[in-house]
Amino acid sequence: RLIYELLFQIIRKALTEEKQVSTKTSAADLVTETDHFVENLIISVLKEKFPSHRFIAEESTAAGSKCVLTDSPTWIIDPVDGTCNFVHRFPTVAVSIGFAVNKELEFGVIYHCTEERLYTGRRGQGAFCNDKRLQVSKETDISKALILTEIGPKRDPATLKLFLGNIERLLKAQAHGVRVIGSSTLALCHLASGAADAYYQFGLHCWDLAAATVIIREAGGTVIDTSGECSTPVSWTFGGPRGCFRHLESPQYSPPVAQSHFWQCLAGTSALSTRLC
């Protein structure tokens, strides 16, 4: 808990200051000093308390660290989710910390920095937002669904065509709407709180998914791969050739209806595959 207090102050302070911005894989893939600073802070504090634990974190991986999940207790960290928002002062920015043991996700924590909301999920113990219990919506009909997604950093024509083609299919299926808020972890938290019915994305990373997966499952939702295969807690893999994930919320009693229609909408997009790490 103490870590969070520290983090909140750092991020809040950084949000109001000028930022040194650089780019990573493309002109739209941004990173700032704050990303590095926050990540180093989190890792150093945790390392001190748990010296034998492992770490998988966004900026360390970009710097060349290996991104392999072992059975060891592992912290999976995104120090600033929504860096592009952060640079622009668009108020949707989060810190995401997930924890896995024996390749199984045990808990996740996501902190919405500007709204000061803490989302938590512990395997078998439910999901909460600031002590309020979270429950996904019960929508099964895609023509009544509000869908969230993110554009991602890739700007090459083929990816853009694929991305917009998927949106076209969802609109043609008469989805109520598609929203983009700029932070995948916070979008997933909206899903967990029942404010939206589905989230999908290609090109996410494990550090975006680790905490949110626990939170969504504990709120009664489903997390599966974009190919349509249900993922058991272990089968959402690191380093696999796909690395593409989709989170579809649907009630346990009629998953096939909602899911199959959704998969039809996104059929033909399996051509896009990105390695996770």
Next chain:
Amino acid sequence: MQAYCRDGFLIVTGCFSFAVPLCWVSVCLAGRCSVPLVGSPVPGTLLVLSDWPCVHRALGLYVKGNMADPWQECMDYAVTLAKKAGEIIRGALKEEKSIMIKSSPVDLVTETDQKVENFIISLIREKYPSHSFIGEESVAAGGGSILTDSPTWIIDPIDGTTNFVHRFPFVAVSIGFVVNKKIEFGIVYSCVEDKMYTARRGKGAFCNGQKLKVSGQEDITKSLLVTELGSNRDPETIKIVLSNMERLLSIPIHGIRAVGTAAVNMCLVAAGGADAYYEMGIHCWDMAGAGIIITEAGGVLLDASGGPFDLMSRRIIAASSRPIAERIAKALQIIPLKRDDATN
């Protein structure tokens, strides 16, 4: 030339001559306000002992000094109404909603939209009986949407009805006040976030008391844009909307966001959190409140074609700078739309 006193009544001025000194009184129709005009210190002019801009306009004179704002009272009243409307909406968010549809299966409306609009209009009408109204649900029910010179309230009771139905937390009450076809003040209350955005012409834009300033970004390749996919599901329209997004993303730009309400999208630009908003297919009630918030925060409004902004055109580009607005206009293919003030 028509002019209105602070109570919204038409001023009828008596005969006078600029060359002859006169001492007379101008009385509005209801006889509720009167302004003494005294003497002529300089040939060809009249000295006006009034601080009402409406009177000055009627006489074509310019008077220096501190002028009391005839519309400040309306604006203060509108803020209290927006707050109360927000409470109604927050209460309704917790309940089950019965949803109806308007122009398409995804163009939603609820009882709360209608209840909030009636609430706002009836209270304003009581206080300012001569004012005119253009409200989203009144228009849907057959009411007029022609903008005249009269003081006119342009109201969207719930901007983001789809979000409201899903409890997605971006929902706003939008009130714009227009006199002589010029926006005088605007209010957007994002009620789940409890953010009250306001702007009075010439006096700046604010959110919960904090002054707003646009980002000032002029380089499109460093910009974050906001827009919406809209509620039109006609395949041709969808194609144009998506190809516009493709063209902008390819420039490249930093990104695109869509929170689900035009008014809140525009307020995010006014606050500097994004660099421009554009959309085609919205209505005057989506733009009237937030439009002046953007300009008072230092931003610009442009038509999607690159020409001057037209409140009834169903289109807008609201940007932190003119270069960004013009660059966006260059990329946009126009969607043909029926104007809000079309008579056929």
